[in-house]
Amino acid sequence: MSGSAIVIGGGIGGLAAALGLRRIGWGATVLERTAELGEIGAGMSQSPNALRALEELGVAEQARAAGVPFHGVFNLRAPSGDYITRALPGGASPLLGFHRADLHRVLMDAVPAQWVRTGAEVTAIRQSGGEVTVSCGDEELRADLVVAADGVRSTVRRLLWPEAPGPRFWGNTIWRGIAKAEGIEGSMTLGRGQYFLVMPVGRGRVYWALGAHAGRPAVRYDDELAEVRRRARDWHDPIPRLLDATAPEAVLHHDITDLGPLDSYARGRVVLLGDAAHAMHPDMAQGAAQSLEDAVVLAAALAEAGDIPAALSRYDEQRRPRTQTIVKQARTKGRGSTSSNAVSYYLRTLTLRMVPSSRWPGLAARALAPVWDWTPPRLPR
Numbered sequence: 200m201s202g203s204a205i206v207i208g209g210g211i212g213g214l215a216a217a218l219g220l221r222r223i224g225w226g227a228t229v230l231e232r233t234a235e236l237g238e239i240g241a242g243m244s245q246s247p248n249a250l251r252a253l254e255e256l257g258v259a260e261q262a263r264a265a266g267v268p269f270h271g272v273f274n275l276r277a278p279s280g281d282y283i284t285r286a287l288p289g290g291a292s293p294l295l296g297f298h299r300a301d302l303h304r305v306l307m308d309a310v311p312a313q314w315v316r317t318g319a320e321v322t323a324i325r326q327s328g329g330e331v332t333v334s335c336g337d338e339e340l341r342a343d344l345v346v347a348a349d350g351v352r353s354t355v356r357r358l359l360w361p362e363a364p365g366p367r368f369w370g371n372t373i374w375r376g377i378a379k380a381e382g383i384e385g386s387m388t389l390g391r392g393q394y395f396l397v398m399p400v401g402r403g404r405v406y407w408a409l410g411a412h413a414g415r416p417a418v419r420y421d422d423e424l425a426e427v428r429r430r431a432r433d434w435h436d437p438i439p440r441l442l443d444a445t446a447p448e449a450v451l452h453h454d455i456t457d458l459g460p461l462d463s464y465a466r467g468r469v470v471l472l473g474d475a476a477h478a479m480h481p482d483m484a485q486g487a488a489q490s491l492e493d494a495v496v497l498a499a500a501l502a503e504a505g506d507i508p509a510a511l512s513r514y515d516e517q518r519r520p521r522t523q524t525i526v527k528q529a530r531t532k533g534r535g536s537t538s539s540n541a542v543s544y545y546l547r548t549l550t551l552r553m554v555p556s557s558r559w560p561g562l563a564a565r566a567l568a569p570v571w572d573w574t575p576p577r578l579p580r
């Protein structure tokens with residue numbers, strides 16, 4: 200089956216969806232509301248399942264070239280700098296760290312430029328017969344299928360799933376920045392009620408994030424970098440050094456939210472993908488990874504099924520249970536990692552210290568196997 204699609208949103212999910220459609224011989228128009236296509240200045244890691252999805256989308260090689268092996272999950276530290284567990288010298292890592300803009304660019308470069316329209320905000324959507332119409336400025340655009348990859352505050356989700364609650368805050372907030380620095384190793388420092396992530400992302404840039412418990416959402420500071428410094432005062436090197444090497448105006452501060460389960464990711468010929476379907480806590484580093492998986496599964500379903508409703512029902516069957524499970528796991532992990540309870544912090548670090556460093560990579564891979572071991576459906580070459 201072939202056809203034409205409108206993809207709403209030009210983030211990682213939307214571009215991956217467009218790429219998947221391209222792989223199966225469909226045409227697509229990507230509508231992105233911002234004036235310029237680009238990703239915010241922060242970092243992210245990608246796991247083996249995401250790399251397999253990128254492989255199927257035909258851009259794994261470019262993604263590997265843009266990423267940097269990330270050992271942070273094997274270098275757990277206490278605020279004093281003491282290693283709770285340490286990556287083995289020369290050890291491989293299943294994870295790659297990226298500047299988000301670099302991963303976004305890999306996808307963007309693979310999508311035909313004429314498919315993408317910026318400054319194009321979708322405000323309404325309606326379906327009749329075998330067609331979907333979206334309103335975008337003064338224009339109405341029609342397609343056989345609409346893929347809504349418009350993020351956690353999805354307009355399409357609000358319009359077509361009006362009964363579904365919006366983003367939910369569970370008590371986590373996060374500051375992120377990019378520092379100019381060389382020779383820094385990836386690490387994760389576990390404090391009580393907060394953690395500090397350090398991730399080299401190549402070309403002399405290091406992504407950092409301070410995740411913390413927050414009693415209420417929307418608390419903002421005049422000087423966000425100063426607030427990070429205050430929270431991580433006395434924490435080990437290179438944390439103060441990275442904060443000194445960060446432009447204060449480029450520090451991002453967001454509250455973490457996720458989206459509750461839906462009874463279907465499809466309504467008629469409109470399908471949700473990425474954060475619009477299943478926004479999740481970042482603590483399993485799976486939000487974008489799952490959007491890449493979505494894109495491959497959607498393309499495979501469209502290539503194989505006899506018609507669009509059958510394809511969307513196959514996509515929904517395969518994606519909803521998996522992503523909704525990960526949303527729940529990520530929330531539990533996120534709340535645990537910023538728990539300020541002294542006893543749970545003590546027990547957590549004590550348990551981690553009991554694991555010999557040499558056993559960490561194997562244990563992590565085993566614990567995360569249900570997520571990391573995902574095998575993509577094959578897209579036609």
Ligand SMILES: Cc1cc2nc3c(=O)[nH]c(=O)nc-3n(C[C@H](O)[C@H](O)[C@H](O)COP(=O)(O)OP(=O)(O)OC[C@H]3O[C@@H](n4cnc5c(N)ncnc54)[C@H](O)[C@@H]3O)c2cc1C
Nearest residue numbers: 208210211212232243244321350473474481484486487488
């Ligand atoms: C702190 C943090 C750390 C993270 N770390 C990781 C990680 O390490 N690994 C990982 O895999 N994931 C991570 N994630 C998750 C990841 O960032 C998201 O899951 C992913 O970016 C979602 O992509 P998306 O394309 O679905 O949505 P978005 O990136 O939100 O893109 C949606 C796009 O749609 C556009 N849009 C919205 N409404 C409209 C409209 N009406 N019309 C047209 N365009 C519209 C927006 O402008 C935007 O460009 C992290 C998230 C956070 C918050």
